[in-house]
Amino acid sequence: MNAITPELDQRSMKQWFEQLHRMPELSMQEGKTAEYIASIVKDLGYEVEVGVGQHGIVASLTVGDSPRAIGLRADFDALPIQEVNTLPYKSGVPGVSHLCGHDAHTAMLLGAAKYLAEKRNFNGTVRLIFQPGEETMQGGPAMIEDGLFERFPVDAVFGMHNMPGLETGKLYFTPGTTMAAVDNWEIEITGKGGHGSMPELSIDPVVAGASLVMALQTIVSRNVSPANKAVVTVGAFLAGNAGNVIAHSAILRLSIRTTTPEDRDMVLQHIRRLVASQSESFGCTAEIRTGVPGAVLVNDPEETEKAADIARKTFGAENVICPGPTYLGSEDFAFMLQKKKGTYCFVGNGNTKMVHHPEYVFDQNNLSIGATYWVALTESYLA
Known part of the structure; x- marks a missing residue:
């Protein structure tokens, strides 16, 4: 699909994804998951801060002399649902499973992290934000309250989620109000x-x-x-x-x-x-x-168009939809977008069961697509 994909470490991404899928942990209880992620980014040469907002991780890498910085966010908590799939890497924890694809989101970002650390084809700082507690809307606010953007400044922050029902591999961008x-x-x-x-x-x-x-x-x-x-x-x-x-x-x-x-x-x-x-x-x-007060996810129009344009150049205009769909689903990435400009996009997961369904399965072909988007976004933003 593009020039970057063949150079990504497909084998490692698959291994990371399947291992995360086997070891799900519920929101704000992700201690072992956080240790696993932190060990990988440390080995890749990133400066790693753990315990941000309880189990959050920020991994930073600076190349060159530009003061610009970009934030890339992935979530890693699981759901209190019994998986009924017969996958060789199915959940090993009764009643808990990654049936929303957060394990894949993390593997995508780790794949991009490996490529960016090896190639170093950017000028500035990339900050990888691995966030706990998305399902309960706790993790984003917890990291922000723990000084996320004061301690780890970024000019803009970006998020991504897989979405069943949207065509496999295509990226969808929506300016303005996108999620409830x-x-x-x-x-x-x-x-x-x-x-x-x-x-x-x-x-x-x-x-x-x-x-x-x-x-x-x-x-x-x-x-x-x-x-x-x-x-x-x-x-x-x-x-x-x-x-x-x-x-x-x-x-x-x-x-x-x-x-x-x-x-x-x-x-x-x-x-x-x-x-x-x-x-x-x-x-x-x-x-x-009452729980954590809700927030509408509002994508910055200018940053959304920039990100969509980078995706068009990377994947071809036929694989990028803008404007994309809106949903009554919710995301605590909304709280990050209240603090920093940026955008949140979707990658199509095809005709699979919906997220949160006991038979939901993430399409692993999207691992390289997600990682490629993160690489292209970083290299373009920090050119």
Whole structure:
């Protein structure tokens, strides 16, 4: 596809990817993964700082005398999902797996790191940002709060994610709003537990929770403009363990996604109102536990066009789509883009199961494509 790909260390990238896939660790628990990554970039000759935002790693390499610096970010946390694939390198940890491709994102960046360290065909500083905790929206903010951009200055920062449903190997760039803000909330409804045969002596939080689930579905359909995008998903409803027991409490876990600050404020306000009113109407009490506040991922238009142009020159215009798609999925890279200009692109993973599906499989042909993009971006940006 291009002149750089044959010179990349394909064998090492495959080895790194498959090893990371075998040893998944959950968000903000990635100690062994971080040690593995750090050992590789140290061996490549990078100046490596570990423990940035708990398990984050920044690997820096300076060539020449230019003061310019570029940041390239990859995530490396896994998901609490049981993989059902029969891959020779499948997850070795029950109930935990890399079913979003973060292992591949890291292998891509490691492949680029090896090439850049060997060829040194740039003038300035490249900073490789290996980030934990993307799935829980914790890692990006944690690294930023730990002084990421003050301690490791960059002029711009770039991210990338594979995406099933998009044509394999093609790169997709979208200027402006590209991904939604996510707020992960947990609601606990407390009633009065009792025997299933005597509901009159109990206050059933399951009934209250079921009513709340249905009421929440009206927020987007009746309050968000059809011109905008938003979704409120109740992904978990946890209550009781036996059919003849009325539970004392019920827990609902929500994924709330919005694409404008105004809609976010409005949707969250409506959720709070419905939680209070629905719970009270059934004689229950309720507690809302909020997570990391959401952020919309907004790509800098100028940096997006620059990156897309570099990709066109590298892969051919037919393999670069701009503008690309937008998603209600979320990314904590959004927090980095609030601090530094840059862009976040997608590489097509083809007609595979969607990320977070138990049978999702990353297309390894994309390892060289992702690494090539990182190399081309660095060498062009730091020319």
